[in-house]
Structures are given as structure tokens and as C-alpha cells.
Amino acid sequence: MPFKPEYPGEVPTLGWHVLDFISSMLAAPDKGEYEPLILTPEQAQFVLNWYALDPVTGRRQYRRGVLSRPKGWGKSPILSAIACAEALAGVVPDGWDANGRPVGKPWLAVRTPLVQVAAVSEQQTANAWGPLLEMLRLGPALDHFDIEPLDSFVNLPRGRIMPVTSSASSAEGARAVFAIMDQTEEWKQGNGGKRFAEVIRKNAAKINGTTLESPNAYTPGEGSVAEESAAFYKNILEGRALDNGLLYDHREADSDTDLDDELSVMKGLSQAYGDSADVNGGWVDLKRLAAERLDPAMPPQIFRAYFLNQITHASDSWLSEPELKGVAAPDTELEPGTSITLGFDGSRKRARGVADATALVGCRVSDGHLFSLGVWEQPDGPAGRNWEVPKSEVHAAVAEAFKTYNVVGFFADPAKWESDVGEWEAKYISKHLQIRASQAHPIEFWMNGGRAVTIVRATEKLHNAIIDREITYDGSHVLTRHFLNARRRPGQKGLQIAKDFPDSPRKIDAAVAAILAFEARSHAVAKGLTGRKRSRRVTRL
Template identity: 55%
Template sequence: MPWKPSVDGEIPTLGYEVLDWITAALAAPDHADYVPFVPYREQEDFILRWYALDPDTGRRRYSRGVLGRPRGWGKSPLLAAIACVEAMGPVVPDGWDAAGQPVGTPWSRVRTPWVQLAAVSEEQTRNTWAPVLEMLRAEAPVHDLVRGLEPMESFVALPNRGRMESITSSARTVKGARAVFAVLDQSEEWVPSNGGVKLATTMRSNAAKVGGTTLESPNAFIPGEGSVAEESAAFHDAILSGRSRDDGLLYDHRESPPETDMTDRESLIAGLRVSYGDSSAHPGGCVLHTPPCSPGHVELDRLVATIWDPAQDVQQSRSDFLNQITHASDAWVSGPEWAARVDLGRALAPGDRVVLGFDGSRGRVRGKADATALIGCRIADGYLFEIGVWEQPAGPAGKGWMPNPLEVDRAVREAFESWRVVGFYADPSGWTEHIAKWEAAFGKRLRVKATQGAPITVWPRGKDARVCHYVEQLRVAIVTGECAHDGAPSLTRHVLNARKRHTRTGYLLYKAYPDSPEKIDAAYAAVMAWKARTDALSQGIGRGGGNGKVLVLS
């Protein structure tokens, strides 16, 4: 029988069965006597999404998941509960019942269940493994539901040779262990130097072979470290921007608003209530649901005291408690700074006066082609927007890929048709012929010119001291709020990828390391668009109405 939604827009999920099993079988950790484990409403919502099914095939919708929350939110108990239900509960789709609703069955009906909880150190594995043992304590009802269950100190023996175990990146047997489910705990700490990236790749491959799943639980990562959490965020971005054929990743990361002021108590409490959600304890109950649910376990006043401790590092507090993905020490713009300038309410209208910035691909690094980016900026209010970013697709589709010049040319011409383009600055490297054609086609229409002889071409002999000034101009505009942007994922990723490298006259933008596959081309295109806007304003092409009058800026 096919899936029958009970209400419009409903998505089939095994989550309801999973939640029933969890609350009926498991003990809540950190209690002297038996108390059933009952997830918060926010945690229930995640479980419903994680166990979503494809209504056509009846298969699990997601093969990978990321649950990003701040320290102390309750990730470890929730993941321990999910690991237990994966080992023993109804998580495998088994068709639809007579009412057209999904039915689940345990892995033991399909294959021997093998569940792993992994981290890159013994101390980290205890974060999730300790709650597992508490949930399976002797008086927990799970022992009545699953006969033959034997919790040990380092593993849990399941009936019919099944097994739950904790492992680290030093485990030698992980390659042959085809776990049906694996937790990748604190994946922001999984980096190439400690074997974390290799371990994650191996565990995902193992799960794929048996139709299993993996679930990460990172805190906020530091961009540029190459962690597993950072790679998963990049995969999520690729899905959003249409650069990935696979969309089987459930990405659930929540952080405090970027405008959270850590020196202002009211603002800080409000930000913490967002990042901690239902787990925060406060008189009004939870933030995420109405009517209010019961307050959680996290005392926000204690967090404020910790954050304001003079010995506490500010950036560490942003990562640990606000769950904000901030920046590397040499980042050009931080995540919160950039996020604070997103303005989705500003709509572009036909005929708006805009300027364009273009940075084209010039070569390949380790087989990956540079990106090509066309970024616009409205003169009236300094609104940056993404017109097109052409990047090599992931996987086999990207082999030998190069940007299609016809697509890029069409995007440029459509921009001139859609808006009043008064300036267009482009880096000529690798695109000299195309830029020459654009200069011939549009040069006379441009009121803002790089030079009279070459109205579009900027820095023809490479980046010099002036470019250092242009880069810093845009950074200051972002930090002070003079600049806003559309939040486009590719532009955002390129801006946050950009690193500062100091020169004798300032600094320029570079990738995190020379061979990095992460691109920054859209960031440079934005720099050129912003420079064109600055030149337009200096020539009297002002913010209002386009009457050509000189505007005196305060």
C-alpha cells in the first residue's frame, strides 16, 4: 500500500516509532533512580527529520546527518539514545501499514546490528559512551524488550552476535567493521593530523555498503582547519547551491544571531536562548515552541558568568556557547560579521543602477579548476548580490570541467539588459579576449571606467598596493554595516574562505594554503564591484534616484 499523508505537506517518518521506543525502553542518564529518557521537543523534531522517508520508495531520506549545537545542549545523551535505538529499535523501513503509514523493523531482522560511537580520543568517546551505559542500566525497561542484552564497560553485546562499541581514530579494525550506524562525536576536532578525516571517510564507506547511516555531533568549527565538520558544512553548501548530485545530508546547525553583543547581558541572554533552545532553563520555558514547554537543564546565568570570566577567551566562548562558526586568526571577514550583513528584504528592481565585478578562472589546482564569479553591487545602498558563480561540480561530473564561456557571456549580457550597469571592473587574467569583447560591446555605456582605454580591465599587471587598499575598503564596509548582501551561499563561502596575507603595503586575499581546493574568486569579484561603486559615488553617481548630482557623504 502506498504512503497516505494524514495532512497536506506531511512527510513520512519512522521518527514517531523511534520516539515511542526510546521513551519506553531507555533510562535517563544522571539520575540516581530509574527515570525514563524523554527528549526535549527540539530533540523530538530532529528525530522526526532524521528518520524521514522518501514517500515514493519508502527508503530513508538521509544517509548522513549533522547535529550542531553548543556545549552542554544535550547532544551526547540524544546521540546515545539514537545509537541504542539503531542497535535494537524499529529503524529499518518495512513498508506501509493498512492506513498507509510507515512501519519500522529492527536491524536484527535484516542483518547483524553493529553500532559504533567514534571520536578521535578516548576522553571524547566517553562523552557519548557513558550515557549509553546509563541508559541501559539494569532497571531500564529495555532489558524486558530485548532479551540477552549485556552492557560491558567498553562494548554492549547484543543478541545474535550484534554489538555496540566505542572506538577512536587509532582503531585498526574499523575498515572491516560494516556498522549499520555510527556516531562521529565532536567532528570539529576530526582533522587530517589526528586521523579523523580518514576515519570519517572509512566509516561512511562502511555504512554505505550495508545501507547504514552516520551522524555527526560537532560544536562550531574553525574555518581553515580542514575538519570533518568543516567538510560537512561545505557539502551542505554544495547541496544548497546545486553543485552536488547527492542531497542525502541532514544538516541541522543553529547558532546565536550574529548581532549578539557579548558585553550586554540582555543581548547575550537572548543569543544563548537561541543557541540552547529547549535545553535552556528560564522562566518563560523554551524559545522554539508555543505554548512554552518545560524549561531545560542549562542555567543561562551560569553561562553568562563563565563567558564574562576574564580568563575566558572570547572566541572560544563564541564557539562553545553561542555555537558561532567564527573565523581563523588570519580570516579576512568573520562568520558573524558577514552574517550580520545579510538582508533578504532588499529586492533588486529592473533599471536599478548597479556596478559589476568579475573574476575568472585561470588554472587548476590538483585537478580542480578555479571558479569564475560575477558579482553585482547596487550603487544606491551598497547591496552586494551574486549574479553567477561557476564552480567545478563534485565527483565524476567535475572531471576535466571548465566554465562555459557562453554561459558567462550570457550572464553578463543579461545583467546589462536587467539593470542600468554604470561600471564593470574585471580581472583580465585568463579572460583577456572575453573582456575585450565586453569592452567593445558595453564600454561606451559605462560611466565608471577603470581607464579610458580599457574601461573594464583592472590591475592588468597584477595586484599592486592599490588593491590592498580596495580589499580593506570592502572589509571595513562589511564590519561597519555600510555594505549589505543577499546571503548567496557561493559568495558567502568564498568570502569566508579568504585569508589575509600581509605585503609591504598592506595585505591581499589568499586561500588558506596554496593547494587548497576552497575558492575565493567571488570575494575578489565583490572587491572589484565595491571599488566600482566607490568610484561611481566619487563621480557624483549618487545613492538616490540617479539624477547625476554630486552626493556629499558624511
């Protein structure tokens, strides 16, 4: 029979069965004597979410997961518990019972289960492997199931739980029904982590298995597995992903957490650690952690990443995620007729690699609020082959901006769009453009050549306005991503921004368009054009 919800909007899940297994069969680690493993409400909610089912098909909703929390929150124990459940409990969907409730069966009823605890080093695997052995050796599971928890692997009635590292050749072809991927912020190209992740996911896909990552905050620009998973999640939020089978659970302290203010730090730590914080009934001593920020050997960026779980920035990043969150205003609405400026940065296609994006960004003159009007990017996978920017959509977005708002200035980098920019100049100069890039070309604003000093100053102006929280932006995922992708590049004329490397797939075009829009807005403010609405001319007879 079909699923019967007990309340409106209920999502079916096998998580309740898993929680029963954890509390009745596993021992809490690091206790010396047996105590049942009882998860915190926050941890239990993650288990319920992870084992969510599609109410129509009865299939698992998520094939991949990311649980991102600060150090000491308890990621390793909860992942170890889930690994034990995957090996022994009823985690495979098996339809609905007579009351329309979800039913699960163990992997043993389907195939010989292999569960892996994976990391790029043996030391990292110990984070989850040690607690896992304690849970099984000291808990009722040892007597209830025919298992043998040895130091190097756990024998199941059929199958195994085993640790594995990126240097192990056994990973190739080992089809794990479930794999923990621990500390994926450290899984990179250089240590074989990215290839390791590909192999694990490929093997799991062959048998309808799942993988679950447990990273701390990653450093943008390092290309880690954790960073790529975050990018995949952002694509889902932007509607650019073809698949949404990723459960992404990341929580961090507020962006305005001030490391020089103890009360602010304590509040931020409480937010990041949730139920695990002592002030919330948990075990993490927040005052002890707060004291770490005063240690000269603790760089602020490391403190934010380790203990506040804030994804900050690479050493050469133009902006950090906390800085952007501090000015994000996603609920801001613009009324029709509002005076704005536009910035445009375009591309066409690329013979190799990923084509640059094309972006149109607006800026409200009255307060400098930035907002995305359109960003066109090459899709991932087969859909991106032979892709070109849809010019008709770009022209339609420009036309809609002029129709909806009072556009007083429009700065566009004409590279590869010279004829289009010329067309916009001819079409819109007689309307509302009161700000001109130059007398000869009111819209054309080259980002290279003789304007180098102007661009340096424009880049600095926008950066300072964001850092000092003088403006806001729409908080859109695409604009945020392009801001975070931008890297500082010093030149003879001063500091500009660029991609991390020329053929990088991490694009910055929306950030460039924002700089142009904000520069046009600066000209408008200097000219006194701060009115909110388009004025109406009255003719008197």
C-alpha cells in the same frame, strides 16, 4: 498499500516508533534512580526528521546527519538513545500497514547489527558511551531484551554496540549499521579523523547503514570533518551536490550578539540552547554561562564557538560568519534600470587540482548592496574532469546585466580573459560606462603589479563597510563561502586576501569580484552617480 498522510504535506517517519522506544525502554542518565528518558520537543523533532521516509519508495531520506548544538545542550544523550534504538528498535523501513502508515523492523530481522560510538580519542567516546550504558542498565530494556551492557561493549541478542577510536584497526571492515561520530570539529587530517570518517561511511554504505555527527562549532580553514560536512550541505543548498541525503541541523545565536551586553548575551544563549535553556524550561543555567565571558581566560572567539555555537573564523580569516550574517539581506530586490557597478574575476582550467572559479558580482550604487550575478565553479567528482569555464554562459550573464540594469562601471581582472575583457570594452564603452578603470582600458583592472596599493585600499574599504554594517549583500551561499574562504595576507603595500594555500579547493574568486564591484561603486559615488534608475534623454524640437 501506499502511504496515507493524515494531513496535507505530512512526511512519513519511523521517528514516532523510535520515540516510543526511548521513553518506554531507556532510563534518563545522571539521575541516580530510574526515570524514563523523555526528550525535549526540540530533540524529539530531530528524531522525527532523522527517520523521515520517502513517501513513494518508503526508503530513509537521510544516510548522513549532523546535529550541531552548543556544549551542554544534550547532544550525547540523544545520540546515545538513537544508538540504542538502532540496535534494538524497528528502524529499518518495512513498508506500510493496512492504514497506510509506516512500519519498521529491527536490524536483527535483516542482519547481525553492529552499532559504533566513534571518536578520535577514548576520552571523547566516553561522552556518549557513559550515558548509553546508564540508559540500558537502569532502564526496562535490560529485562525486555537479551542484552549485556558491559563496560567495554554491549552484547545484543545478536551483534554489539561498541566504542571505537581512530587508532583502532578494527574500524576497517567493521560494517556498522549505525555510527555516532562525536565531536567531528576535532576530526582532522593530523589525528587520523578524516580517514576514520571515510572508513566509517564506506562501511555503512555497503549495508545501507547511516552515520550521525555531533559537532560543536568548527573553525573554518582547519579542514575538519565537521567543516567538510558543512561544505557538503552548502553545496546541496546551491544545487551543486549530486546527492541530498544529508540532514543538517545547526543552530546558533544571532550574529549581532554583543558580548559586552549581558541582555544580548542572555538572548543569544537562549537562542542557541533552545529547550535545554533554563529560561525555556531546560537544565542549562544561562546566567552561569554568561558569566564565563567575563573571565580573562575565556577568549571571545572560544565563548562564541562553545556556548553560542557560532562558527566564527580562523585566526587569519578576512571575515567571520557572524559578521557576514549581520549584513545579509537575502530578500533585497533590484528593480530593472537600477544603477549598478560590476566586478569580475575569472579563470580557465587547471592542469592539476581544482580550477579557480569565475565570478561576476554586482553592486548597487545607491547603497552598496552586493549580489551575485554568476559564479562558475568546477563540479566535484567525475563531472569535474577536464572541466572548463563555460565562456558562453559568462558572456550571456554580462550581457544580461547590461540589458537589465544601468551599469555605470565595470572592473574586471583580465588574467586569462584578456581578449574577452577587450571585447567587453569595445562593446559596452559607448553605452553606460561612466566610470573607467583607466582612460586606455575602461574595464581592465589588473589585481597585481602597479595597482597593489589601490587593491589594498579597495580590500580595506569593503572589509570596513561590512564590519561597520554600512552595506548589505544578498546572503547567497556561494558568495558567503568565498568570503569565508578568504585569508588575510600582509604584503609590502598592505593587507590583501588570498586562499589558505595556492592549490586550495576553497576558492575566493567571488570575494575578489565583490571587491572590484565595490571599488567601482566607490568611484561612482565620488562622481555623484547615486541615482536609482537609468535616466531617459528627452529630445526637444
